[in-house]
Amino acid sequence: MYNEKTLAKGLVSHGVNTCAGCGLEIVFRNVLAVLGEDTVVVAPPGCVALFSGLDDVTNMKIAGYQCNLENTAASAAGIRAGLDALGNTHTTVLAFAGDGATVDIGIQSLSGMIERGDRVLYVCYDNEAYMNTGIQGSSSTPQGASTTTTPAGKSTARKDLIQIAIAHGIPYAASASVAYLPDLQKKVKKASRVQGPSLIHVHTPCPTGWLFPPAKSIELCRNAVLTAAWVLYEWENEKIAINYTPERLLPLEDYLLAQGRFKGLTQEEIAEMQQMIVGKYRRLLAAAEM
Amino acid sequence: MAEYMMLDGNAAAVQGMAMSRVKVVAAYPITPQSSIAERLSDLVASGELQATYMRVESEHSALSATLGAQLAGVRAGTATSSVGLALMHEICNAASGMRVPIVMPVVNRALASPWSLWCDHQDSMAERDSGWLQLYCQNVQEIYDLTLMAYRLAEHERVLLPAMVCFDGFFLSHSMQKVAVPAQAEVDSFVGPYTPKNVWLDPTDPVFINDLITMEEFTEMKYQMKEGFASAADVFNEVSAEFAERFGRRYCAAEGYMTEDAEAVIVSLGSMSGTVRHVVREMRSRGEKVGALKVTCFRPFPQKEVARLLAGVGRVAVFDRSAGLGAAGGPLFLEVKDALDGKAFVKNYIGGLGGRDVGASTVERVFADLRAAREEDDRAPVWCDVKEHPMQIRQVLRFV
């Protein structure tokens, strides 16, 4: 049905109007590259809607629709049920939503989808705030980060999406990062084969909202992993596996102070956060040993 | 050959959906709709209905999943009431805007606050501009019949709009009545299999649906929906004629009863229309020239039919089962008044709220009030059967 105006290498056209250095664009291209064209995508408002397109132009070559902000999971579950009813069990149903659409307004719908065991691959690209509406804080915004609704820095810790999913008994969940693309691709492949719900939570840099130079996106996200501010791990067969363990953790400030949103933090606050983050990392390591 | 079954309103709605072979059902319980969800899940569990039942966690997700399933290319269904419909509001507009012809029973119940479990039309009236067709049923047979007709109407390529089949909570949802149910093969040949039209999710012929639309085209897309409603008026008549031919019962978007030589007529929606007819019969036997007009299709509103049926009627009472707060009258009144365009003396009556019965005596009082009303009197809506000293009931205002 498409009239192709420009040829693209993959399923996403080039020249999408995301900001320079946008991590979301990298995540979206890579996820679709793994899944291929036998995929139906549903995505809510948020920066991902930039791929939906405008008027009669779209930026992707697969079937899908833009749902509402809080119903990505329910919409995807419905699509799955519809395709199954038609005897189509081969097409992957991809729910692709931001952190706000996932951990805030969409958490109920996601919870229902996981609990029912619907076969949907849910990818949450986490840029740690409501970026599309102007960098407002979400419940995935890390403690200390300044946003337009947490101007003095967020005072509470973020929600832990993967642990929430694990508590639901999800068959497969994994965190991932744009700085580790082969790892992300491997996880997408795995998740697409799960006979039930699967979740991939991707750390997604946003130069516009995090306030850092666009050229530094990958480096910054790698530092998030090297400081354990973001841990790459998987939940599979009822077990946690850590996918990457830095030999020695970098000091948290290497990651934080490269971003304008953390500029207001005092040394004590950074030390406190470091303690929290390292504590959590250790608990994950311990859980992985079990 | 039709067989007769004893069904309550909810069971009749389920019968209609199941015989129209919905393939995916996503529903969330709410009084008085709950037995629709239960019964559909039963039919799926027993294998009588070959469908998937999705035990969703809210009405918002119920309609979202229904929409997703139908966009994938199958007939999908849900049903709700009251605050459940209010929770669906956002997705009601999404479904109609994407032109997905979902058929949804709405068991009419008042909207909180205050909480009420009982019937009025505030829930569906609050959705009257959401781009859905709305049919209102008078009895249980109508629930079954109009459900079948709703699929044909909604799915028609000149319409492509979702439809609510509205019926009064408890008065109909829980009222057992004898219903003629045609054989499955007859229903199959009337409703037909579901064929997705316009846009849907086909991985082999992909299209991306519902992206951002600028001011360049938004108006035109709404215009197309307006045209869909305009066509729906004609398609209703076509479908109804075919239904009558096949099943022997004829439905009109607006149906008059003894209106031809009537001097006074009451216009109503839903189950109370039966009571109005009963009173009209009684009053006619006493020689009073009264009539009744039932509106079955509220969206699209049958303006021309209403004007034609009421031509020459001097006095018209419009009974609204929703409060029309802050407006010149209830929603049905505003439509009828506009349709008559000054050609009759039209007065609005508000009543039957939160489950209050609209019995024969109420209807008689409306006729009496209508007759006594003088042209120069206040035209504000008359609230029926209001208790004495209404302002003192449960008054909790302080320092006023």
Ligand SMILES: Cc1ncc(C[n+]2csc(CCOP(=O)(O)OP(=O)(O)O)c2C)c(N)n1
């Ligand atoms: C019900 C509803 N409330 C609010 C909005 C406005 N809105 C659109 S996008 C968005 C932010 C979404 O944030 P996130 O999911 O994190 O995606 P991002 O913009 O960061 O990519 C909001 C609040 C909406 N579309 N729908």
Ligand code: SF4
């Ligand atoms: S605001 Fe952030 S997430 Fe959105 S397009 Fe720009 S860089 Fe990407």
Ligand SMILES: [Mg+2]
């Ligand atoms: Mg975000």
